[in-house]
Amino acid sequence: MLEGVIVKGIGGFYYIDTERGVYETRARGIFRKEGIRPTVGDHVRISVLDEDNKKGSLDEILPRRNELIRPKVSNVDQAVIVFAAKSPDMNLDLLDRFLLLAEEQELEIIIVINKVDKDEERKYEETAQMYRQIGYSVYCTSAEIGIDTEELKRALENKISVFAGPSGVGKSSLINAISPGLSLNTGELSEKIQRGRHTTRHAELICFCENSYIVDSPGFTSLFLSHIPSAKLQYYFREFEPFVHKCYYNGCVHINEPDCAVKAEIERAINPVRYARYAALYQELKNEEERKK
Template sequence: MTHKGVILKGIGGFYYVDTENGVYECRARGIFRKEGIRPTVGDDVEISVLDEKNKKGSLDVIFPRRNELIRPRVANVDQAVIVFAAKSPNMNLDLLDRFLVLAEEQELEIVLVINKIDRDKQGRYEEAAVLYRAAGYPVVCTSAEKGIGIEELREVLKNKISVFAGPSGVGKSSLINSAFPGLSLNTGEISEKIQRGRHTTRHAELIQVSEQSYIVDSPGFTSLFLNHIPAEKLQYYFREFAPYVHECYYNGCMHINEPDCAVKEQIGKAIDSRRYERYKTLFEELENERRM
């Protein structure tokens, strides 16, 4: 008997595959090792049942992947849920844009979550929410502690495999626990001294939160170096540039020093000047990397 399913996690050469008949513990066939294929969390697979009573099986087929992230290592992700805190730690928009560029490069759908809004008594997070909505991103404002925005978060996770990403200490695990009571994911405390959360998640694991909905609880994108991205590609990862990048006078315009640039004409209009300045900073960083 065979079943189709998805790999939830891999530990010590065993793969735990979720099927319509339950979760089976499987060993992968040797042919994958010979062909240099490594079963990955999120893979759509077919298994043979070896022992129905004890839910043991053989992982026989890995279907083609739609995508594959390296950090965390997970396949077939639909969307990145990028979580930042309104306060504790304070929101770093330069860092946020780096997360967005990485998620855009992977061609993921993106949802931005601003958590801990109850701690921002001045409501400054609202300015960031307006900025990123105008750039084309869905933004959900939440408080895991107060239960604010949790229903809206549940809605954006429906029928998708979602990877949670963001800096340490912003409350990713707390948000997931608030949205899906009973999961009881491990959560860490913020160190008041250094304002950084301790890493509370050790490995990528797919967690089923409803019939067709999974989340990846992991350290998220653990590297925020963008030096693998060619500088000339960066413009395609700032989505508010998209309507204008091919309207410039010069082919190959990088929207930095060139005259008659349609992107620069939109600064302060359709393109926020702060986002544009961060684009320039990243572009120069990538150019300098290439020259080294």
């Protein structure tokens, strides 16, 4: 058998990058019977059926290190979460949802604020500073005029990075700026509804330099976190970490409990805006849990 990585899956075909080139394969029927679906980023074993035309059968999926739900991709090293400074305006609630999913998967995280040239008042700098203080790497870029794109490229080398974020923020444009030869499709922003056209139709693993891959994925504007237990939410807000075990009550969720070490740090070590989003998300997950009961 030949080992490789799924770089694209579309229309029931899976394209496997191996040391002998890229093979077009179909997955064995046993995966469907067992409810297993191959995803981009999977390390797999294939049988070669036609060497001349690079055709094969996808026979085995090797164990995954991690798996994202949306975009559907596995075995990534870091998440590159892209938002725009303007056009569309930044949605920090949505940004935090992306961060929570990446934290849950224990990924390295890079936040990119793109289109900074559109924000003449430079309001994005306050957001960048807030997330840097939490401990995130933040790059302020413009794919259009080349601000900080080379610095971002260096942060992606020798890793598999998934690009994620809502439509219209310039993910594909950023990827084109990092590696112009890729020529990914880009779409214009709809002035009427302030949402981008979905220019990326499927997740795809793209090699932009040696041992360096990026995943461009369809944009979207909402994320559901219902698979995360409400009691565990606190562990994905990294600024809470120094304080969660200092509360007076065991099992404190930092909402209504007295003598809460996390709430005592609001305004000092914990940004009140971030805490408010935590409280709202906690209630959202709690309500969902009650509904399922």
